[in-house]
Amino acid sequence: MTLQECYSTIGSYEDVMGRLRSERLVQKFVLKFLADGSYENLHRSLEEKNYEEAFRAAHTIKGVCQNLSFSQLEASSHDLTEALRHGYTPQVEELLKRVDADYAVTAAAIRAFQESNGL
Numbered sequence: 001m002t003l004q005e006c007y008s009t010i011g012s013y014e015d016v017m018g019r020l021r022s023e024r025l026v027q028k029f030v031l032k033f034l035a036d037g038s039y040e041n042l043h044r045s046l047e048e049k050n051y052e053e054a055f056r057a058a059h060t061i062k063g064v065c066q067n068l069s070f071s072q073l074e075a076s077s078h079d080l081t082e083a084l085r086h087g088y089t090p091q092v093e094e095l096l097k098r099v100d101a102d103y104a105v106t107a108a109a110i111r112a113f114q115e116s117n118g119l
Helices: 003-010 013-020 023-033 038-047 051-068 071-084 092-116
Strands: none
Touching (some): 003 092, 013 023, 038 051, 038 092, 051 071, 051 092, 071 092
16 A cells, blocks of 8 residues: 555545655654554543643644644544533534544554555
């Protein structure tokens, strides 16, 4: 699987290449995505009802996804970020389910890319 094929599932290869200009650089940051603790921090913060920290975690996910052109996860994390901006709202649980689904798709595509390239 090529990086471009990976992106066909998770976002826009053209956009990320336009932003970062180097496939090697894109690959480096895509592979670092799974090691970022923001997703786990989001869940932990919500379980602890620490909505300020949950907002920061969702905002970080959104920003990283925006920079890497992970379109679907960026959109769902954007919606969750806005819902958490002023604390907990009833829509947070539903929006979190969307983030979880989009994160699962993104993570699976990245892992498939890693495995197919021995990374």
